[in-house]
Amino acid sequence: MKLSHIALRNIMRNRRRSILSGSAIAVATMSIVLLFGMMEGMLDDMARNEQRYETGMVHILNAEFDKYARLNPVHLYIKNAEETVKAFESYPWVTAVSERINFAGRIYQDNREYNVFGKGVDFSREKDFEKLDEVLVAGRLPDPGSREAVIGVKLAAELGIDLTDSEPDKITILTMKSNRTSKHFTVEVVGLLAYPVSSLNSVTLLMPLATAQDFLLMKDGLSEILLMVDEEQYNANRAAALLRDELGSRYPDLKIESWLETNLIFSMMNMAANIYNVFALFFFVLGSSVIINTTIMVIYERMQEIGTLGAMGMRGKELTRLFFLEAFFISLIGALIGTLIGIVIILAIGKSGIPLGSMMEDLEGFSMSNYLYLGLSIKNTVVVFIYSVAIASLSTFIPSRRASKIEPVEALRAI
Amino acid sequence: MIAIEKVTKTYVSGDVEVKALRGVDLTIQDGEFISIAGPSGSGKTTLLNLIGCIDTLDSGKILIDGNPVYDLDKDAKALFRRETLGFIFQSYNLIPVLTAFENVAFALNLLDMDDKEIRERTMAILAEVGLQGMEDRRPNKLSGGQQQRVAIARALVKNPKIILADEPTANLDSHTGEDILKLMREMNEKHGTTFIFSTHDRMVMDYAKRLVSLHDGLIQNDETRS
Amino acid sequence: MKKIITLLLFTGLLASAGAITGSEIIEKSDELQSFDTQKSSGSMISHDRFGDITSSFISWSRGDREFLLEFTNAEEAGQKVLRVNDTMYLYDPDAEETIRLSGSALKDTLFGDISYEDVSEGNDTLDTYNAELVGEELKKGKQCYKVELTAKKRNAPYYRQLLWIDKSTFVLVFGEYYSKRDVLLKNIEVLGVKEVGDKFVLSHLILRDLIKGDSHTEMKLDDIELNPVLEDRLFTEEALF
Ligand SMILES: Nc1ncnc2c1ncn2[C@@H]1O[C@H](COP(=O)(O)OP(=O)(O)O)[C@@H](O)[C@H]1O
Ligand SMILES: [Mg+2]
Numbered sequence: 019m020k021l022s023h024i025a026l027r028n029i030m031r032n033r034r035r036s037i038l039s040g041s042a043i044a045v046a047t048m049s050i051v052l053l054f055g056m057m058e059g060m061l062d063d064m065a066r067n068e069q070r071y072e073t074g075m076v077h078i079l080n081a082e083f084d085k086y087a088r089l090n091p092v093h094l095y096i097k098n099a100e101e102t103v104k105a106f107e108s109y110p111w112v113t114a115v116s117e118r119i120n121f122a123g124r125i126y127q128d129n130r131e132y133n134v135f136g137k138g139v140d141f142s143r144e145k146d147f148e149k150l151d152e153v154l155v156a157g158r159l160p161d162p163g164s165r166e167a168v169i170g171v172k173l174a175a176e177l178g179i180d181l182t183d184s185e186p187d188k189i190t191i192l193t194m195k196s197n198r199t200s201k202h203f204t205v206e207v208v209g210l211l212a213y214p215v216s217s218l219n220s221v222t223l224l225m226p227l228a229t230a231q232d233f234l235l236m237k238d239g240l241s242e243i244l245l246m247v248d249e250e251q252y253n254a255n256r257a258a259a260l261l262r263d264e265l266g267s268r269y270p271d272l273k274i275e276s277w278l279e280t281n282l283i284f285s286m287m288n289m290a291a292n293i294y295n296v297f298a299l300f301f302f303v304l305g306s307s308v309i310i311n312t313t314i315m316v317i318y319e320r321m322q323e324i325g326t327l328g329a330m331g332m333r334g335k336e337l338t339r340l341f342f343l344e345a346f347f348i349s350l351i352g353a354l355i356g357t358l359i360g361i362v363i364i365l366a367i368g369k370s371g372i373p374l375g376s377m378m379e380d381l382e383g384f385s386m387s388n389y390l391y392l393g394l395s396i397k398n399t400v401v402v403f404i405y406s407v408a409i410a411s412l413s414t415f416i417p418s419r420r421a422s423k424i425e426p427v428e429a430l431r432a433i
Numbered sequence: 434m435i436a437i438e439k440v441t442k443t444y445v446s447g448d449v450e451v452k453a454l455r456g457v458d459l460t461i462q463d464g465e466f467i468s469i470a471g472p473s474g475s476g477k478t479t480l481l482n483l484i485g486c487i488d489t490l491d492s493g494k495i496l497i498d499g500n501p502v503y504d505l506d507k508d509a510k511a512l513f514r515r516e517t518l519g520f521i522f523q524s525y526n527l528i529p530v531l532t533a534f535e536n537v538a539f540a541l542n543l544l545d546m547d548d549k550e551i552r553e554r555t556m557a558i559l560a561e562v563g564l565q566g567m568e569d570r571r572p573n574k575l576s577g578g579q580q581q582r583v584a585i586a587r588a589l590v591k592n593p594k595i596i597l598a599d600e601p602t603a604n605l606d607s608h609t610g611e612d613i614l615k616l617m618r619e620m621n622e623k624h625g626t627t628f629i630f631s632t633h634d635r636m637v638m639d640y641a642k643r644l645v646s647l648h649d650g651l652i653q654n655d656e657t658r659s
Numbered sequence: 660m661k662k663i664i665t666l667l668l669f670t671g672l673l674a675s676a677g678a679i680t681g682s683e684i685i686e687k688s689d690e691l692q693s694f695d696t697q698k699s700s701g702s703m704i705s706h707d708r709f710g711d712i713t714s715s716f717i718s719w720s721r722g723d724r725e726f727l728l729e730f731t732n733a734e735e736a737g738q739k740v741l742r743v744n745d746t747m748y749l750y751d752p753d754a755e756e757t758i759r760l761s762g763s764a765l766k767d768t769l770f771g772d773i774s775y776e777d778v779s780e781g782n783d784t785l786d787t788y789n790a791e792l793v794g795e796e797l798k799k800g801k802q803c804y805k806v807e808l809t810a811k812k813r814n815a816p817y818y819r820q821l822l823w824i825d826k827s828t829f830v831l832v833f834g835e836y837y838s839k840r841d842v843l844l845k846n847i848e849v850l851g852v853k854e855v856g857d858k859f860v861l862s863h864l865i866l867r868d869l870i871k872g873d874s875h876t877e878m879k880l881d882d883i884e885l886n887p888v889l890e891d892r893l894f895t896e897e898a899l900f
Contacts, residue, residue, distance in 0.1 A: 333511045
């Protein structure tokens, strides 16, 4: 008869109380699994949005651009684009490429001004890169080389564009050519995009790459090249470093960065996520308070038994272990159940997401979706589980140690 | 052999001092079946606890086979108890979550014995105390007498030198009490284990081979019977 | 020759008349540079830390309120800027409609340091500003009146201007343009003046946008034709297309 067997059977002695203790731990663990799931989901979602819409996993642009970004240095673009793209594309682990021309523009309509963020893109590639099928909610994508565009749904609503009527919806955009002189042109809106990131919907305009190159005097030029890489082989940072090593000297005018290097906010958020460990700690201690109390009560109630076992020759540390094991098993079961429930909830609703309504609209600069997704990270979940069990056990260790301090003779005298 | 020399024990609770033992001298040979008798409050339990190494004396000595057990530290006393001493309690004190078998086997578990030997010895002793077929019952499915039999088996299974029983029959009706005493005596004779039991019951005293009477913490009478 | 004499006489007259006021100086300067109609061609060169950009253009104007500029270099070919009264129309051959600018949008950059309102500012200074003679100074080697203009209207392009006007010719030599917070926004330096008939045309000047920092934009007029006959249609939005 091992101590662990006795401990397990002792759990069943006051089943209700054990269930209560376990439940407290389960609830705490589940909450933290969900909290971490939320964090994971949010970071995943933001990472996906950042990568698809902003920077790719690896971001390539004119090395000088960022330095003068404030001045809208449209002339600092990637020349010899075709050849450059080929060079980057030649790596088999580069899974998707986006070629973009970016321009800030303005639409003047009925005495109002609307800012747009325009992108000239090769739709045949961009379709995969941005998963445009998922966001195109009306109409179609522009034909290559045409003077057509797709725009964000909110921008369309503000401009009063309705694709369902028969007349063509044309918009004229004032912007700047790559020689830094002004330019405006008219395009027909043929489709609407509903991005998950609501701030994009009020500014985005996509038009065919060749047309943008022509209008903005960027023959064979691109503002940026975005790459997706096979993460099984290289993570974004490794991929960017490798490309810098191998192509950096051939393209000294280009800056090659991973999206994490580009996006310091995201890196910071990743770090800030550590604050959740403190929340977790707090929650676990709270969840453990019930089992601490239970352990104290159990020791008090089983005084005679402690005396008997002591008389039989069990030493203090063995008695401590007996009570500790009991609390440990409750914690283990509670944490396991909490973790499982958390996982089930994440799997059930995490993918479809919880709508956040318009809450996110004001968060400019955060590429967070309007849906709160919950992400399941095996690593996080295992960590939460272990963390929960560890804290519950550690906190019950203190009352368990009381068992070793009790003199058998006094324990036996207790009724 | 147990040598008890000039042992005193005083309890202090608040302002009140109770002299439970006032200088007890007693020698007990191996294999004795000895009863410590006396009215309630005479110091029987105190004396048994001191021999059982679960309490500390104020002055005097207790030597077991020449070993000054009163002087050992807490853990050493525990190890000494698990190998050398067996306890039987008035209210049986079985572990409620364990079966009869497990309660007995647990005494051997503490000794790091292999499972096969534990099993054989436990089954044998339970048969000896007359509990064959009840091995898998938990204490709440056993009568008082049966529980005390399990307790006797638990004390005996590890072949201790000494078994201490503080009023082992006080919770039992006289008929069952007698059966328990008969069993204890049988075991004493069969295994040669020293039995020291306390009582204030005349009938129980009659089973003793040696009767030590305690009164107000002093030995009043010490008679050996046939 | 005759002209110079007239001018001298005129100046003399003024001098003898004693104190000339700021308004009189501005009125005279505007008067010397205003024509019924004008057609000119020229170029603009922007210099900044990123290099030079050169554009060429032809421009037409009628009175103070009508102005048309058409770019002629390859990059901007066909792009036009039309001002009629307070409204600016931009035309681009790639657009199916004009862009109509008014209000603060006029401060946006047309080319280098030149904003839309800079190219079209009319010679109606005294409608918009109060003028005051604040001194006489030697500026860029010329004896000048220093005149301070303070905005009368809220929509004036600049809150305050300091102008140095050649005492002998009443032509602008140097100007400074301040914001309401008294920040020096731009300055203008006149490097060349063309005399056409009895009028003066600023034919070569440099504009510096001091907010943008290390940059300046040069504007040169090569051919200037005063009082050509221009069709009414020229200064209409429809005619842009
Ligand atoms: N822990 C204690 N604190 C105070 N007094 C005690 C304690 N244990 C026993 N006593 C007292 O010591 C005396 C002897 O008690 P005990 O040895 O239990 O006697 P018995 O077992 O013969 O009834 C009694 O007067 C009892 O009240
Ligand atoms: Mg007693």
